[in-house]
Amino acid sequence: MFYQIKIEKEAVEAIEVGITTAWERIDTGTDLIATGDMGIGNTTASSAILAVFSGKPLEKIVGRGTGIDDLRLQKKLNVIKKALEVNRPDPGDPVGVLAKVGGLEIAGIAGVILGAASRRVPVIIDGFISTAGALVASKIEPRSVQFMIASHVSQEPGHKVMLDFLGLEPMIFMRMRLGEGTGAVLAKNLVEAAVKIIREMATFEEAGVSKEEK
Template sequence: LDTEAMAQIRKRLDSLTKPQGSLGQLEEIATRLGGIQGTAQPQITRKAVLLMAGDHGVVAEGVSAFPQEVTPQMVYNFLQGGAAINALARQAGAQVICTDVGVAFPLEPADLMRHRVANGTRNMAMGPALTRQEALQALLVGAEVAEDAIQAGNRLLATGDMGIGNTTPSSAIVAVLTGAPLAEVVGRGTGINDGALAKKREVLGRALAVNKPDPGDALDVLTKVGGLEIAAIAGAVLQAAAARTAIVIDGFISTAAAMIAARLSPLSVSYMFPSHGSVEPGHRKALAFLGFEPMLNLNMRLGEGTGAALSFYLLEASLHILNEMATFADAGVSEKEG
């Protein structure tokens, strides 16, 4: 990060007509945006949500409330603009870029599948979800999608996910990397009942026992108990950081992916912004792993990038503050005493 730009921004923020630091996170966001962009006048022009879709072999174990065909159905819904992320991205003035990284069903036209790495993952309760080659390829897909979005002029990105069953690999990643017991990081996802929740915990226990992912090797974790869209999100985060572009991390699945990115490149965390705190119990642990506090608490649990898209407004607010407020001197307002 550009510490000179950040110092200039802090100085300006302290000169504005408000008690110093009283805008809390908004001040920290403006400062970090300047550090990321390498300027005391950071800008957010074009914005995009990078929505990665993939399927999960583990759904064969009965861990999700929705059938797997919902993944491709929702891809079409995204393309037609009818999903929650479409409504919220339109409100934010952001583009939704939906990428099939590993849906388990054919998509039409076939060009929609040009980034597909595999037709979903394998059942991680029986063995590794991915090969190391597939995991790396999906990381690169994410990086390529992010780079294309940056080349197209986007100065602010967000992550989003679609994949029936994908809270299961996310819980596995969070459990392995944080060391938290499974019971604390497994939730109801799209809304499973008590029986399915018990089943999900049992399946996750088996997946960890069978695969023995190495907590010290993020790529091993991603390969054995991850997912294709999760890998692509991690790749997008790494590429955003490499290209000095801010990226907002959505909810539980995206934060699990961001943890992989953080382990592969600890510096990448400086380019990430948290968004909301999800209902999924593992999300708080995932956020804490990254040192983040969520800005929004709306009891959401949808994914798709919805929490991240809502947060774009807050990042923009930080720049309205930086750019539009009067200083104490200009407005003739007395400063703090003593």
């Protein structure tokens, strides 16, 4: 029991770090935030989180990550299955899910999204791991989804499932396997272009375009 309380406390602290980080950037004038990740093995944790919230078979949502072979893929499946059996995470307790089968980086990303949403600042979501954080954030505060922008859909089979679960439509389809915020940075240009079009593009009347003569 003590260990469970300890890891849940760490999960909450990691979320709070993400919230504080987002607030600090917003306080300096940031009006658009992009997420990203860097690590090894975090597609395993992300797949476990998705399995808890979606209830879908592991074989349908677990991918090869950095390109593992069939043997290692089977080991990955076995590890996730064992983690779910031993820890029995409750989908109704998102912080508990993070603590039991997640990771601190995923918790931090969830916190960044929650912090940004609390200030009504949009967040561009990157790949599989970032979307796992977004999934957790949506379970903590469903309204945070309103401030999420999906950048791309990766080659990880579970990523499309996550985006569908969140109701998000990715802007870029490039068969990317990268994390590190790559897709989010690419999408940033599209988001900024869209904002400029909405705010600055002249109407036909403003541009002096003549109407079609009858």
